[in-house]
Amino acid sequence: MKGIPAIALLFFTTIVFSQNKEQDIHLQYGVEKQHRLDLYLPDTINTRTPVLILIHGGAWMMGGNEYTEKHARDLRDKGMVVANVDYRYVSDEVHAADLLNDIDQAIDFVSKQSVTYGYSQTGYHIAGVSAGAHLALMFGYTTSRKIKSITALCAPSRLDTEEMLQFIQKNGLLPNIELLANAKYSGKGKPNIAFTAISPYSQIANIPTLLIHGTDDPLVPYQQSVDLSALLQKNNVDSKLITMAGKGHDVGMNEPDSEKIVLDSIVDWINSHL
Known part of the structure; x- marks a missing residue:
């Protein structure tokens, strides 16, 4: 010292x-x-x-x-x-x-x-x-x-798949996710990239x-x-x-x-x- x-x-x-x-x-x-x-x-x-x-x-x-x-x-x-x-x-x-x-x-x-x-x-x-x-x-x-x-x-870590957004819609929370993403989801098909941008799954860091x-x-x-x-684990993140x-x-x-x-x-x- x-x-x-x-x-x-x-x-x-x-x-x-x-x-x-x-x-x-x-x-x-x-x-x-x-x-x-x-x-x-x-x-x-x-x-x-x-x-x-x-x-x-x-x-x-x-x-x-x-x-x-x-x-x-x-x-x-x-x-x-x-x-x-x-x-x-x-x-x-x-x-x-x-x-x-x-x-x-x-x-x-x-x-x-x-x-x-x-x-x-x-x-x-x-x-x-x-x-x-x-x-x-x-x-x-x-x-x-x-x-x-x-x-x-x-x-909620992946908000950009059809399966997840339909699940969210069934629970009545789709409007929340749309406001979060500042984008609309049609209710079927692959969502636009705005939903990928708010998905931690697509943003991982070490x-x-x-x-x-x-x-x-x-x-x-x-x-x-x-x-x-x-x-x-695949990306060797602790x-x-x-x-x-x-x-x-x-x-x-x-x-x-x-x-x-x-x-x-x-x-x-x-x-x-x-």
């Missing part, structure tokens, strides 16, 4: 917060109403503390950080900083690129908050559930920011990726994660698929035993990619 200025050593010291663990910090990261995030801080923070960007689901057009509030608290209690991020809904004016820009803005904001709270300015992990998992994959694979790992729970999916998911077929996992047998779209997060499996798997994945 010889030769390092004393002030620089402060960045390697541990910061201890006495705040109530039932509290979280509500912050506005941008100008839009939904540009909000909740920052969950563990008792002990230093520059080696993992920072997780958590993205909620809701079919890209409903819900908010309350969907992932419990997950954020549980992961905070396991020793990581968690930024639980809200973002705009898709609409005639807001599409996939805009949601990814929201996430980028949120990460930039979280990075700036590191000066106040003592965690690292860069090198974050990103995770999401359902639509949030889709966005986590898309963001992680396309950003120039340093993302250490991705965790995707029940992720970012460690953990996929968790229930075999009985009625909203996002388990095969989506099987196919993405195979593609990642990746893992955890199959939650018999679980639905919640991947078992609503049952204590399986919730523990999922949370422990996320923590293990992040801690192995610090």
Whole structure:
């Protein structure tokens, strides 16, 4: 450590917060109403503390950080900083690129908050559930920011096949996907390239990726994660698929035993990619 200025050593010291663990910090990261995030801080923070960007689901057009509030608290209690991020809904004016820009803005904001709270300015992990998992994959694979790992729970990862879009249409979610892609689907035949552009399957990059999916998911077929996992393995991307047998779209997060499996798997994945 010889030769390092004393002030620089402060960045390697541990910061201890006495705040109530039932509290979280509500912050506005941008100008839009939904540009909000909740920052969950563990008792002990230093520059080696993992920072997780958590993205909620809701079919890209409903819900908010309350969907992932419990997950954020549980992961905070396991020793990581968690930024639980809200973002705009898709609409005639807001599409996939805009949601990814929201996430980028949120990460930039979280990075700036590191000066106040003592965690690292860069090198974050990103995770999401359902639509949030889709966005986590898309963001992680396309950003120039340093993302250490991705965790995707029940992720829609391939939205450009006739089979998948007809499945989505049957579930009443085709309008959501059309707004996401800013394109229309005729209902048969191969979709246009706008649907490929919003498919993580077509955007993969060498970012460690953990996929968790229930075999009985009625909203996002388990095969989506099987196919993405195979593609990642084929391209030698550090990746893992955890199959939650018999679980639905919640991947078992609503049952204590399986919730523990999922949370422990996320923590293990992040801690192995610090």
